Amino acid sequence: MKISSLVSRVAACAVVGLAAQGAWAQAGGTLDKVKQSGAFTMAYRESSIPFSYLDDKAQPVGFGFEICNRIADEVKKVTGRADMKVNLQAVTSANRIPLLQNGTIDIECGSTTNNVERGKQVAFATNYFYTxxxxxxxxxxxxxxxxxxxxxxxxxxxxxxxxxxxxxxxxxxxxxxxxxxxxxxxxxxxxxxxxxxxxxxxxxxxxxxxxxxxxxxxxxxxxxxxxxxxPYAIMVRRDDPAFKGLVDGVLAGLMKSGEFEKLYKKWFQSPIPPKGINLGVPMSKELQENMKALSDKPAAP
Structure with missing residues (x-):
């Protein structure tokens, strides 16, 4: 085999490999990615109190972050990867969508507004707050x-x-x-x-x-x-119905069991880190209604 031919074949294989690596979102989705890699990446915000923020030990905490951990537990169970590693990635308002789209993160449980414009780039789970x-x-x-x-x-x-x-x-x-x-x-x-x-x-x-x-x-x-x-909602990649269904299922379970309301009281109506201050924010009428409707309807244009 000529050297030039060998080089061409190696190059072609490399291109195919890269293409396959980048195509998981369209083909298998997040759950298949986790099955193959054994890793799940959750995004957190550094100052979106009380949804996702850093405590006095510089560790991410919050209402949304805690729900994300419940979702990670379900991903581990569904994929059969008991050894699944949960990676954490800080994001900002500016880079959260690009990092989700390119596969750097798999989910963002922060304070992201669910609206029509963003719905063209990403998908949103059941709305879990209104502001x-x-x-x-x-x-x-x-x-x-x-x-x-x-x-x-x-x-x-x-x-x-x-x-x-x-x-x-x-x-x-x-x-x-x-x-x-x-x-x-x-x-x-x-x-x-x-x-x-x-x-x-x-x-x-x-x-x-x-x-x-x-x-x-x-x-x-x-x-x-x-x-x-x-509305705020958990952000996932588009065209991945299996993973969105899993996230919606976790939220529905929390809302129907009463666990969601307990988490709400913990983060919005009780002392929270780092200073033990109670935000004293009652649950809105819109959120109470959506705990029954389980809607992912975006904000009005």
Missing amino acids: GTRFLVKSSSPVKKLEDLAGKNVVSTTGTTNYKIMRGLNDEKKVGFELLGAKDHAESALMVQSGRAEAFAMDDILLYGLRASSQNPAELAVVGEPIQVE
């Missing part, structure tokens, strides 16, 4: 509502629906604020605390969490009427 955009400000701030932001700097985390909502409102209602972007929620909150922004626009539940975990919660306030109530 609306409000504002984190200093307690001494005169800002109480959207119109009070005129002429002021407003920050929101890039890659979030809240950033887009605020940009759209500014254009539509001609409010006249300067919209700034930050890489994550912690940086956005810091910009308010340091005076670089008058308000941080984000999902109200995340703002309550950030306020509770700050050095002096009394210095911050969450204000404004909720803008556009939206």
Whole structure:
């Protein structure tokens, strides 16, 4: 065999191997991937309190993260991989979807809004929380509502629906604020605390969490009427009905057994790490209804 022919064949085999490695999502899906690799990768957020965040030991914890662990247990059982390794990967608002699409992560149980636009790129499990955009400000701030932001700097985390909502409102209602972007929620909150922004626009539940975990919660306030109530849902890859079915099944089991409500009370109505502060957030009417409906309906466009 000629050297050139051998090289061509080796190169062809390499290409085929890479193609096969990248095609699992379309062919077998997440469960087949886990069966073959023995590994399952869960994504966590570093400051999405109380869904997914780092505690005082820099370990991921939270409502969504705990549910993710229940899902990992079911994946281990269904795939028959008792030796399955659970890998953890930190993600941001900007990179969570690309990392899911390219196979770096297998699931994200954080504070991701389920909407139509994202549904073109990923799939969402049963909605497991509902929230609306409000504002984190200093307690001494005169800002109480959207119109009070005129002429002021407003920050929101890039890659979030809240950033887009605020940009759209500014254009539509001609409010006249300067919209700034930050890489994550912690940086956005810091910009308010340091005076670089008058308000941080984000999902109200995340703002309550950030306020509770700050050095002096009394210095911050969450204000404004909720803008556009939206659902949060666990994010998985598209075109993988077997895995989405598993995730939906775990959620349905938790919701029907009463375990979901216990987890909710643990993370939203009880002292949580790192400071033992109780967020005191009652379960919304929308979430109570969805525990019966088990819907994965996206937010209104």
